[in-house]
Amino acid sequence: MSTMQKEAERAGIPAALITAIPSVAKSVGVSRIITGGGIPYPAGDPNLPADREFEFRKRLVEKALEAITAQVQEPTVFHVTLA
Amino acid sequence: MMAKPVRIVHYINQFFAGIGGEEKGSSPLEYCEGPKGPGLGLTGLFKGEAEIVRTLWCGDNLINQNQEEVLKRVVELVAEVKPDLVVAGPAFNAGRYGLACGMVVKACKEKLGIPGLMGLFPENPAVDIYKKDTYIVPVGESAVKMKDALPKLAALAVKLGKNGKLDNALVDGYIQTGYRYNEYVPENAAHRAISMLMKRLKGGEPITEVPLRGFEKVPPAEPLADLKKATIAIVTGGGMVPKGNPDNLKQAFADAFGTYSIEGLTELPAGDYKGIHGGFDSTWVDLDPDRVVPVDALRVLEKEGKFAKLLDHYYSLCGIGTNVAMSKKLGSEIAEELKRKNVQAAIFTST
Numbered sequence: 001m002s003t004m005q006k007e008a009e010r011a012g013i014p015a016a017l018i019t020a021i022p023s024v025a026k027s028v029g030v031s032r033i034i035t036g037g038g039i040p041y042p043a044g045d046p047n048l049p050a051d052r053e054f055e056f057r058k059r060l061v062e063k064a065l066e067a068i069t070a071q072v073q074e075p076t077v078f079h080v081t082l083a
Numbered sequence: 084m085m086a087k088p089v090r091i092v093h094y095i096n097q098f099f100a101g102i103g104g105e106e107k108g109s110s111p112l113e114y115c116e117g118p119k120g121p122g123l124g125l126t127g128l129f130k131g132e133a134e135i136v137r138t139l140w141c142g143d144n145l146i147n148q149n150q151e152e153v154l155k156r157v158v159e160l161v162a163e164v165k166p167d168l169v170v171a172g173p174a175f176n177a178g179r180y181g182l183a184c185g186m187v188v189k190a191c192k193e194k195l196g197i198p199g200l201m202g203l204f205p206e207n208p209a210v211d212i213y214k215k216d217t218y219i220v221p222v223g224e225s226a227v228k229m230k231d232a233l234p235k236l237a238a239l240a241v242k243l244g245k246n247g248k249l250d251n252a253l254v255d256g257y258i259q260t261g262y263r264y265n266e267y268v269p270e271n272a273a274h275r276a277i278s279m280l281m282k283r284l285k286g287g288e289p290i291t292e293v294p295l296r297g298f299e300k301v302p303p304a305e306p307l308a309d310l311k312k313a314t315i316a317i318v319t320g321g322g323m324v325p326k327g328n329p330d331n332l333k334q335a336f337a338d339a340f341g342t343y344s345i346e347g348l349t350e351l352p353a354g355d356y357k358g359i360h361g362g363f364d365s366t367w368v369d370l371d372p373d374r375v376v377p378v379d380a381l382r383v384l385e386k387e388g389k390f391a392k393l394l395d396h397y398y399s400l401c402g403i404g405t406n407v408a409m410s411k412k413l414g415s416e417i418a419e420e421l422k423r424k425n426v427q428a429a430i431f432t433s434t
């Protein structure tokens with residue numbers, strides 16, 4: 001997905017990648033990276049109670065929206081604090 | 084007694100054979116016994132361990148435009164003198180000359196079973212085409228670097244001619260062919276890893292057994308100026324598809340992506356969607372597909388007016404084992420669709 005994210009950016013579409021392995025995304029050169037909840041659930045965390053998990057996901061996508069409006073020069077990892 | 088010298092046929096182009104430059108690009112395939120042009124330099128470096136028994140040359144345009152016919156004759160001329168090895172170039176960064184070297188070496192290997200070696204600048208377009216088929220010695224960009232190129236070429240020619248193969252690319256310095264071979268080493272992986280670590284701790288630079296691939300740098304897109312007016316799309320590599328996988332997307336080694344409607348949905352309902360990704364346990368995303376396609380949270384933000392609109396469908400595939408070339412192709416196809424649908428930004432999720 002990292003390579004695909006770069007194709008979106010190349011086409012002029014800013015894109016944020018939510019992934020639990022930001023180091024991989026960074027080494028491939030993804031410009032806007034959000035550290036997700038876990039490998040099998042990037043936009044969630046089943047260990048949290050449902051309402052807190054939803055809040056966590058909302059923060060993740062809010063952070064993603066923040067990332068696509070941010071000026072970045074190189075691979076940048078954005079973090080979210082748990083709800 | 085000294086072993087018999089390695090017998091080499093050397094291929095060069097019209098320029099290095101002294102026929103002429105670009106204007107002689109259509110000159111015919113010719114040959115002589117013994118070395119010619121750069122082959123004279125190689126011969127001195129062989130120190131009697133190898134000899135060029137025949138030199139072939141051809142205009143770069145002629146061989147590229149009449150491949151089949153010229154290569155047939157090349158193979159005949161090589162077979163006549165029964166060499167141990169075919170050496171071509173060095174062709175530096177010359178495009179057509181590089182391709183000519185590659186096709187000559189490849190044809191001799193395929194038709195006659197004779198190993199080959201050529202010298203190319205690493206960015207010569209022939210490198211990507213022929214690196215799987217032949218050993219390529221990295222050389223400088225132009226003939227100015229001839230003096231540096233010939234010793235490398237000569238040393239590997241002798242080694243290859245004597246043994247019929249080379250050691251791995253890290254040892255012998257040729258361009259990696261992309262093949263991996265098993266080999267026996269005295270120490271197991273744990274020991275080797277500890278040795279590398281110790282070397283690094285002492286300030287040394289251990290040689291890795293698995294070099295990292297270089298990835299292309301893509302400059303980031305300009306940030307979105309006005310989020311409030313933007314349409315946002317979701318793209319996932321997590322393999323979330325409608326139940327039954329209507330497009331028969333592959334569970335790994337993706338060669339296509341699916342496009343699925345989320346019009347009117349406030350979330351991706353469990354049961355209606357299923358994770359088919361072959362590389363992770365989809366239990367948790369099956370229980371709540373929003374964990375990989377975050378429709379529910381984005382709908383709330385859409386309603387709050389954070390952005391104008393969530394695109395009516397999302398894109399999905401299984402991002403596992405998909406090679407870089409295919410990923411680029413699918414990625415640029417998705418990007419084109421996003422542009423066509425007037426999407427300003429995207430959120431990708433990756434498992």
